[in-house]
Amino acid sequence: MLTSGQLQHIVKHSMAYGYLLSQPFSFYVDAYPLHQNEVFEQTDSNLTYGQHNEAVRVLQQKLNYLSYYTKDIDGTFGLYTEHALKQFQKEQSLKPNGQANQETIVAIIKTERNRYLAPLKTIDRTYTIGETGDGIKSIQRALYYFGYYKDSIDGIFGPKTNEALYYFQVDHDLDVKQEINHQVVTALTEKQEEVKPPTVKTTKNQETTQQTTNDQTIHVAQKKAEQETYQSDQLIATAKQYVGTSYAWGGTSPSGFDCSGYINYVFNELGVSIPRTVSDIWNSAQPIEQLSIGDLVFFETYKKGPSHMGIYLGNHNFIHASESKGVSIASMDIDYWQQRYLGAKRIVVEK
The missing domain is CATH 3.90.1720.10 (endopeptidase domain like (from Nostoc punctiforme))
Structure with a gap:
């Protein structure tokens, strides 16, 4: 986390952002995983079988990303959602009751976050415009997670990735350079959320x-x-x-x-x-x-x-x-x- 008191925020600076703002909530929550967590914040009770709402839809999407849920993401808490949730709970040593209580949601958020950010630890070099590689894919996924990148994860350091990188550097008081360097990787990995x-x-x-x-x-x-x-x-x-x-x-x-x-x-x-x-x-x-x-x-x-x-x-x-x-x-x-x-x-x- 950077120095306190700075002008900070999560920016949605992808070319698709203007389009996303015009879309219904069901489309918008798909865009940036970190912001999806706010949906859970507004939920007053556990998510359980039979419910149908935006929070269930976000739950399904996160379980899908974590490879537990493979059915339609429709916001309906049915048997498949319950089964996927139980499988996640078992692997996390949680009580497998098929209910998304606070403990389970916290575990899902942490697991998802780690899935997006852990690959950054393997980056040990600087990338410049025009280069390709798995390291760039890892950066694209991290920038997507935090709300800066909304394009295909193609591993190409092109204009879209450079644009997202630029706004991330500006927002975090980093030296603005057209390169993915140690400073950028460190800033992304240190963006921890309790x-x-x-x-x-x-x-x-x-x-x-x-x-x-x-x-x-x-x-x-x-x-x-x-x-x-x-x-x-x-x-x-x-x-x-x-x-x-x-x-x-x-x-x-x-x-x-x-x-x-x-x-x-x-x-x-x-x-x-x-x-x-x-x-x-x-x-x-x-x-x-x-x-x-x-x-x-x-x-x-x-x-x-x-x-x-x-x-x-x-x-x-x-x-x-x-x-x-x-x-x-x-x-x-x-x-x-x-x-x-x-x-x-x-x-x-x-x-």
């Missing part, structure tokens, strides 16, 4: 009251009777304390955050309890006419509607928990965030 089940944080001596804003409910937890609101400077200072914290699927504590878990934790530190998921926070918060420091900024990433968020810092910057860089600061002027920006809202605590 994956763990969600944790529930409880805070003592908090009294919860309820307010309604625009027909939505928001809960306000007060550590002290006089602490009925928060200041934006306090919010920003608290948020910045966790810069550099790693990303963790389902994470809600400083040992690892997902995007909404991070926002939830920061507000909770100020005595304000907000909903857990991005969509619920969007529905609960108050619409605003003018963006101010401390407001929440929302983005449409892997599906229609709000699916990612951060806290606005001013000067077109925001702080968030990124899957690729953990808690970090990013610029809203970057093309990716501009294209996906939905709007801003504010958490208002009334006395």
Whole structure:
């Protein structure tokens, strides 16, 4: 993981990206494996036989890539999906109950990640434009996994691979060169993501009251009777304390955050309890006419509607928990965030 506080994000800079944005969610989630994990993050319960949804479809696709599932990827959790899941669980020394619980999903994510990134360890030379080889295939797969490359894995260091490489180098403050060198390989292999089940944080001596804003409910937890609101400077200072914290699927504590878990934790530190998921926070918060420091900024990433968020810092910057860089600061002027920006809202605590 690179130095904290840099302008980081997962960029989808392939030539196919503009096309992907116009497609339905079922098409989009096929594009980049790392972003598929966000679908699991939004799932409140285990995936089990009989269900039909996007999370099941992602589960099938990952099991297919890992060579456990060979049937149609249709989002229906049937007998073949259950059988494939049991086979995976057995080989991972998990309870083979055929249910995709948190432990199983974490194992799937880790196994898939290793499958994409492990081959990078065998690269011991520099490749330049025009060269071919298995090492270039490994780089293409890794860039695809992280959302930079969306073309055929052909082992040819051509314009498409060079374009993906360029944006990866720019986004990670690497020397921009038209070559696959040790610096690039190291940056890819060090992009580690801690994956763990969600944790529930409880805070003592908090009294919860309820307010309604625009027909939505928001809960306000007060550590002290006089602490009925928060200041934006306090919010920003608290948020910045966790810069550099790693990303963790389902994470809600400083040992690892997902995007909404991070926002939830920061507000909770100020005595304000907000909903857990991005969509619920969007529905609960108050619409605003003018963006101010401390407001929440929302983005449409892997599906229609709000699916990612951060806290606005001013000067077109925001702080968030990124899957690729953990808690970090990013610029809203970057093309990716501009294209996906939905709007801003504010958490208002009334006395």
